[in-house]
Amino acid sequence: xxxxxxxxxxxxxxxxxxxxxxxxxxxxxxxxxxxxxxxxxxxxxxxxxxxxxxxxxxxxxxxxxxxxxxxxxxxxxxxxxxxxxxxxxxxxxxxxxxxxxxxxxxxxxxxxxxxxxxxxxxxxxxxxxxxxxxxxxxxxxxxxxxxxxxxxxxxxxxxxxxxxxxxxxxxxxxxxxxxxxxxxxxxxxxxxxxxxxxxxxxxxxxxxxxxxxxxxxxxxxxxxxxxxxxxxxxxxxxxxxxxxxxxxxxxxxxxxxxxxxxxxxxxxxxxxxxxxxxxxxxxxxxxxxxxxxxxxxxxxxxxxxxxxxxxxxxxxxxxxxxxxxxxxxxxxxxxxxxxxxxxxxxxxxxxxxxxxxxxxxxxxxxxxxxxxxxxxxxxxxxxxxxxxxxx
Numbered sequence: 001x002x003x004x005x006x007x008x009x010x011x012x013x014x015x016x017x018x019x020x021x022x023x024x025x026x027x028x029x030x031x032x033x034x035x036x037x038x039x040x041x042x043x044x045x046x047x048x049x050x051x052x053x054x055x056x057x058x059x060x061x062x063x064x065x066x067x068x069x070x071x072x073x074x075x076x077x078x079x080x081x082x083x084x085x086x087x088x089x090x091x092x093x094x095x096x097x098x099x100x101x102x103x104x105x106x107x108x109x110x111x112x113x114x115x116x117x118x119x120x121x122x123x124x125x126x127x128x129x130x131x132x133x134x135x136x137x138x139x140x141x142x143x144x145x146x147x148x149x150x151x152x153x154x155x156x157x158x159x160x161x162x163x164x165x166x167x168x169x170x171x172x173x174x175x176x177x178x179x180x181x182x183x184x185x186x187x188x189x190x191x192x193x194x195x196x197x198x199x200x201x202x203x204x205x206x207x208x209x210x211x212x213x214x215x216x217x218x219x220x221x222x223x224x225x226x227x228x229x230x231x232x233x234x235x236x237x238x239x240x241x242x243x244x245x246x247x248x249x250x251x252x253x254x255x256x257x258x259x260x261x262x263x264x265x266x267x268x269x270x271x272x273x274x275x276x277x278x279x280x281x282x283x284x285x286x287x288x289x290x291x292x293x294x295x296x297x298x299x300x301x302x303x304x305x306x307x308x309x310x311x312x313x314x315x316x317x318x319x320x321x322x323x324x325x326x327x328x329x330x331x332x333x334x335x336x337x338x339x340x341x342x343x344x345x346x347x348x349x350x351x352x353x354x355x356x357x358x359x360x361x362x363x364x365x366x367x368x369x370x371x372x373x374x375x376x377x378x379x380x381x382x383x384x385x386x387x388x389x390x391x
Contacts (some may be wrong), residue, residue, distance in 0.1 A: 126248060152284065159290060163286075172383065180333075183272070187338075190263065197260065198257055200253060205306070211246060216236075218236035218239060246358070248354075249366065249367050252354035253351070255350065255375045256350060270332075274332055281322045283322070284322075285318045288315045288318045292311045350369060357369055
């Protein structure tokens with residue numbers, strides 16, 4: 001019994017090397033053999049198992065031809081791993097049979113074990129960032145436009161007050177200014193003609209309606225008064241003829257009013273809008289010219305030279321704009337004068353012939369005047385809405 005216990009104690013004996021490490025070369029060879037067995041599987045031809053009863057002479061001895069040394073190996077890391085004190089060694093050292101040092105183990109543990117996953121909100125945040133950048137760009141553009149407008153307004157207001165109080169100089173083209181004044185005066189007179197022609201149209205329309213009603217009344221009385229049938233019939237026929245000629249003259253007057261309205265409120269108004277743009281450009285040109293002259297008489301340091309160069313650029317820009325609009329106004333005034341003469345010659349001749357023929361009672365001459373100027377009369381009752389539009 002004592003011999004059996006001693007044999008077991010001798011079997012459990014753990015050798016210690018000079019460095020205090022319990023692992024030896026034989027242990028490393030054993031571990032490599034075990035790993036090879038786990039990969040390739042045991043060979044039954046080289047392994048024999050002898051089993052005996054509990055407490056017998058041979059208890060679970062597994063003789064192997066390639067294993068030398070103690071039959072039982074106690075691994076201290078097993079108990080540490082069971083207790084959770086020691087981390088699992090890295091497979092790179094274990095596969096080579098090398099025990100890593102403490103510093104190497106700490107460096108391996110400090111390395112990140114995984115890469116961060118991609119941000120799932122990146123696709124959602126990217127359009128938001130782009131929209132925010134676009135909004136910032138629009139805000140910056142608006143701020144720059146407001147800034148430029150403020151500076152331009154300040155300079156123009158300063159120049160305008162300087163001209164009003166006689167302290168500033170003004171660029172004037174005497175010939176062009178005279179033509180602009182004539183155009184404005186002509187427009188006022190033509191507006192007066194247009195207003196009077198519309199009043200004549202309204203009054204004459206009422207007179208034609210009255211003549212038509214009077215002719216209908218005369219015709220009705222000619223049927224109900226046999227003793228005055230001929231007299232009422234003559235007057236009814238005269239009123240119908242006057243009403244017909246009046247409608248013809250009314251068509252000529254309406255054509256005259258429409259042509260004058262186009263000339264005054266479209267052609268002349270378009271030219272006056274160009275003149276207004278020209279006057280604004282002239283004011284801006286004088287404002288930046290005065291600014292450049294003011295900077296030129298000052299100091300000539302580096303900062304002043306930069307401001308003078310910028311003022312020179314702005315001056316050149318507004319000078320080109322002023323010259324371009326000056327040319328546009330001159331051309332439009334020339335074409336407007338030619339168009340006005342042509343239109344008024346035709347309309348005045350039509351108005352004269354139509355009125356003369358009407359009051360002379362010459363129906364054929366009145367109709368010929370309308371055909372001469374291609375005036376088409378609307379059929380009676382064309383101004384009234386149709387029965388479908390009334391529904």
